Amino acid sequence: MSNEDFARRFGLEGGEFYITAPAPCPYLKGRRERKIFSYLSGETASATNSLLTRRGFRRSQNLIYLPACEACSACVPVRIVVDEFDISRSRKRTIAKNADVIRRLRAPSATSEQFSMLRAYLDTRHSDGGMADMTVLDYASMVEETSVDTVIIEYLVRDRHSREERLIAAALTDRLTDGLSMVYSFFEPEESARGLGRYMILDHVSFAQELGLPYVYLGYWVNGSGKMDYKKQFQPLETLGTRGWSRMGASTRS
Template identity: 60%
Template sequence: MTRQVTENPQFYLTAPSPCPYLRGKMERKVFTHLVGERASALNDILTQGGFRRSQNIAYRPACEGCRACVSVRIVVDEFDWTRSFRRTLKDNDEIIGLPIPANPSSEQYSLFRRYLDARHADGGMADMSVLDYAMMVEDTHVDTMMIEYRRRGPDSRITGRGTGPLVAAALTDRLSDGLSMVYSFFDPEPPSRGLGTFIILDHIRRAKSLGLRYVYLGYWVEGSPKMGYKARFTPQEHLGARGWERVDAAE
């Protein structure tokens, strides 16, 4: 891979393409490369400025006449542990997550495929091959990890490891002020156990234990069913023209 100077990153603009969140809209993105020794520092700064990461690319929306995509981060220390969230933790109490280096595996890809086929069969990632998945996980120069979730075993309290098949996974970046959830996926059966919600709640607990202030969820788009769940996790901050502003309830 060509090494690039990160002290003065170059930014580029994509051509217009159909918006995946709002029907009838077109999207454009501004992006730059995250490479070299300072990739993690640049990713840190850009994430705080509303960018997201995909492999070694940092991007954010730059759509003409539309500001629907809003960067969202959860305020960890003041998070509202509602009765519903506590019930989700209890329902998944037998699940434990283990942070490991961001290395792809056939087990991860098998779960990833089942998740896509069940939840996002018509999405932009539906045709991802095992090689595409491997690139998503390992093609990066930033400080990242994979958290693998399995059922607790008799030695989990001592080892911190679960046993049995993989039931969920999350690719997560470590930032100076928080954890940024790049992509997560989970066993789609049974749907009632709330594994997607559990993964976010687990990240909130992890961030708190690490003394970090935020969990970055990416973009929230009002009116998009795909993004509606993010508004549940409050208090949170939204990035606008005046910087990050607190939101205590869904708008």
């Protein structure tokens, strides 16, 4: 199938889209993946990012991509419906554990403190993943090589005695016209008891509410992948299918 055929299949005629070669799927063992992608640049980058995210794409640096596997449709775009999101008991417990956490927005510029925490996170939790060999230059590229409206959201705690602040989590987040898109998040593994991965999602919902934005985009839920199943916890969720966005069944709610 040619690039043009793939573009027509996904309703993307008129833009410059390309297709990757088949590669091992990082989520489902024994399967192969392909992606359709385009470049984000210039004054229209943020608007294009917003438009294509609503159509199921995901950003990585100055690329925006969509799974385009001919024999598989396991990757499903999901987004949290902010206005209908309620704080259940377990969500309240997570928020209470992190009552001392400070949210701070930073320009998309990599720091040594962020990278040191990222390396600890990868070595502890994702040593066999696709980012396991990430260098400081790779991290700087991930954060800084983009023309879209993006920000690093840092989560810090302040020492009671010295009053110095310590970084414990961070999220690279795009600001879209209709929501926030969590591009990548990571945290200090020694603080795992706080449930920081879950907390950052809850805080993004809160932040979207503050900004008056209706959605938090979580990327892809992959049917059959244990490592992606946590996203189902953040109901109400919408999934993107052939007929547009629709509500995911609330089989898991916590």
